[in-house]
Amino acid sequence: MGPATITALQQLLLDLMTDPTGLLIAATDADTAGRRYAARLEDMAADAGVRFDAILPPDRLNDWNDALRARAPVL
Numbered sequence: 001m002g003p004a005t006i007t008a009l010q011q012l013l014l015d016l017m018t019d020p021t022g023l024l025i026a027a028t029d030a031d032t033a034g035r036r037y038a039a040r041l042e043d044m045a046a047d048a049g050v051r052f053d054a055i056l057p058p059d060r061l062n063d064w065n066d067a068l069r070a071r072a073p074v075l
Contacts, residue, residue: 009044010044016045
């Protein structure tokens with residue numbers, strides 16, 4: 001994550017802190033990098049006192065692009 005992304009996430013988390021229903025959801029790939037990214041987001045949310053959840057691609061797929069291609073109609 002670059003500095004601008006971190007700044008934007010910190011601002012989002014500040015906004016979510018004031019909302020009792022606030023929740024940060026990460027949709028990451030099911031690989032090492034995706035899990036590491038989700039863990040970092042979870043840490044940021046925990047530091048802000050914001051609930052966190054992560055979702056992975058369905059059907060034991062590794063990549064969200066694969067999941068989207070699997071849903072796309074064949075033309």
